Amino acid sequence: MDDDVYRPVHRDPAPAFYGRLRVMRTTDLAPARWLAEHGPAEGDFGTVAGIAVPGFPAYARILHPASLDEHPVRWSAVAAAYGRTVAPTTRWHEVIGAEEFHRDSSVHGLPGVWDEHPWEGPTPPAIAQILLPFLTRHTRTPDDCWFGLWDGYGWLDFDGVPTFETPHRDRVLLSGPLADVASPATGNDDIWAELPDLWWPQDRAWCVGGDVDLVGTYIGGCPELIAEVLAAPGLEAHPVFPGDPVN
Template identity: 65%
Template sequence: MNDYPMVHRDPAPERYGRLRVRADDLGPAGWLAKEPGGQGAMGTVAGVAAPGFAAYARVLHPAQLDGRPVRWDTVAAAYGRRVGALTDWHEVLGVDRDHPHAGADGLPGVWDEQAWEGPTPPVVAQALIPVLARHTSTPQQCWFGLWDGYGQWDWDGVPTFPTPGRDEVLLSGALADAVSPVSMGEFAELPDLWWPQDRAWCVGGDVDLVSTYVGGTPELVADLLASPGLEAHPVGPDDRVG
């Protein structure tokens, strides 16, 4: 018999940061499966965020230099390249997709940590929140999805709702509280999905991605593209994700 080490997981919390874990009713997430086109195809923008919106944006997760965020276009310019709406991080570095860590040592004076891989990083979330708040009538009443596969917590027995490729725990709280899980420690990932009660927009991320995707109105997307704290590009619902 193989004697594998036990992986310790903490009991599922009642609150995730300031967000409440909702095990009582998954109804608020039901609309995600009812939009035209279903939930969107796995591996597409609409499959990560949600289908049915008039416009979408891709928000890039920054690289770092000495702990400070670095834009992709800054890194690309250092290599003589440009960043487009569908550019992958390995293309910025000029390395093969099958060997994405070939350039992991960075470029002195430009970057020393790769683009953040996973759900929306706190520095991006902090810049997103004021923009999103301007485009919903219900910023104090929002819903969030957290992948039940994050390893620190034991979500067994907590109801989940499906998205393409993932099962999500439902959370609720104010939009500003989306960043509150960082107070729980290094491994408290931010939620993968965010949407307000009025469903004016939906934010989507994933553990395997270096971008966050937002569906909403053309006005919201224009606001995201113009935000100096974000590096964003317009995309379509059927565009592939990196």
């Protein structure tokens, strides 16, 4: 049998900086401890609060757009083409009438409407850039923020780097200003670097949450922040509740 079949996948050593965000190598991960400080059954895996932390007065779900010829397409436009509508917890496969885990766009694309599924993973850079001014306005500490990056993204070797636990995920702690959250996705055309899954400011005024398996980004925060997110013309967002399922 070919030995290459079992050859380990090459992973680069964990960097000192992920984009411009510092990788925290200290064993004191106190800034992330509050993420787990909630009561039993709160923040369960697979719920809004399990992604964006329980305890906020309001939450929003931002849908990652589908695309047509590399241009973003709203879920509502796709749904309308199929004679359907999008509710706050609608799943993508329900929009296109597919089985839940079917991801073959060549079968389910609709000519003239969409040809690529929504991005599955943490917040896309384009959405991050739209969110930045809203998030900046609603924290006293935009230059002092924390980020959680899943240690399972395969191209970096985080073995030996301390991690903190969230529901079903271990994450590396990063630090830096909010303005640098999209920096991992810029500056290297040869590598696609995911944005952090979790973002929160030092004053804990809000939390942005995503996951490798989701086609939406979730935000918990004050009602004023969530109202701005819901009204943003560049976002397709819906109000959700902490116990709602995520997708």
